[in-house]
Amino acid sequence: MRNEKLIHALGNCINHCNYCADACLDEDNVKMMVTCIRTDRVCAEVCSTLSQVLATSYSDVQGLVDYCKKICEACAEECSKHEHQHCQDCAEACRKCAEACAAYAA
Amino acid sequence: MRNEKLIHALGNCINHCNYCADACLDEDNVKMMVTCIRTDRVCAEVCSTLSQVLATSYSDVQGLVDYCKKICEACAEECSKHEHQHCQDCAEACRKCAEACAAYAA
Amino acid sequence: MRNEKLIHALGNCINHCNYCADACLDEDNVKMMVTCIRTDRVCAEVCSTLSQVLATSYSDVQGLVDYCKKICEACAEECSKHEHQHCQDCAEACRKCAEACAAYAA
């Protein structure tokens, strides 16, 4: 499949962001998790769209890859601030996805 | 609601792109509609994500608005080449959405 | 456009659910809004898929319409418990969407 490596990284990132956003809601300190929940949501949504677009042969995708890399980096940075396992795992998935975006662009 | 004008234009564009992409499949000259179907799909997907992101208070959205404007313009141009009513209607919805993206950016 | 009435109700419901889910995150009593946020998210997601499927001529949709009606009713009930304007507005949008699902089924 076309763009398989980046699509795989996106899928992993989507799942972790969706899971982290929901798991944050059940944390005692949910007030402190608000930015994490919000960033997770935006990141999952943007990654999902990029994944669908990359499955097509539509060629003008660089602007979307760049934006996706940025939100993945922002989400990795936010998630890495929190000690919850789901946040740490999500940060790792976002970092890898940002790297895959960078590799695609190169 | 926050960003209501652009979100309304995006919703209209999403619906027309989804409908046009499917209606193109039933045209006799489907072979000639391939680029239209593909562009409709990418446009609907990007508009849907922007709409969701704009409903949040996430602030770093300009890159996504810019990309959305570009795909709306590309989709308007492609759809306007075809005489089918669904293509003409979709071109109009995409044009208005591109304008709403530009107005948001300004 | 095909199924225009239900697609319009779905679009309105999606926007209110997305907005309400995010606005809840900024409420002082965010701990009390957790179920509302979660239900909003599921409702927006299911409505968005139904909207896309209804734009096609794919015919076996009743199971999805039924599920959508149920989540809209659940979301209306949850949102109506909270006094925030975004919750009350969302409850109303969900109720109307559940009614549009019922009318479609009839």
Next chain:
Amino acid sequence: MRNEKLIHALGNCINHCNYCADACLDEDNVKMMVTCIRTDRVCAEVCSTLSQVLATSYSDVQGLVDYCKKICEACAEECSKHEHQHCQDCAEACRKCAEACAAYAA
């Protein structure tokens, strides 16, 4: 992660459906691929929503799992009619996803 097995099968199914739908557009006999393209699209969309809902702790999901199983079976059946490799691969991904839906329900 919660529901990891089904979420993995859904992710694989989404990617194959998105890819197959687009690859069908480039086939010489695109007229014969119309039902395949349409079913792929609906299947990808429904799987994507189920994947997101399963990442949450929202509990009333059975109706959506049942509908997803049905569209995966329909998509597997349609794709298996065509000899293109992307159709055959997609049929296999849909079949596995339908089985994962059945296993979840059990």
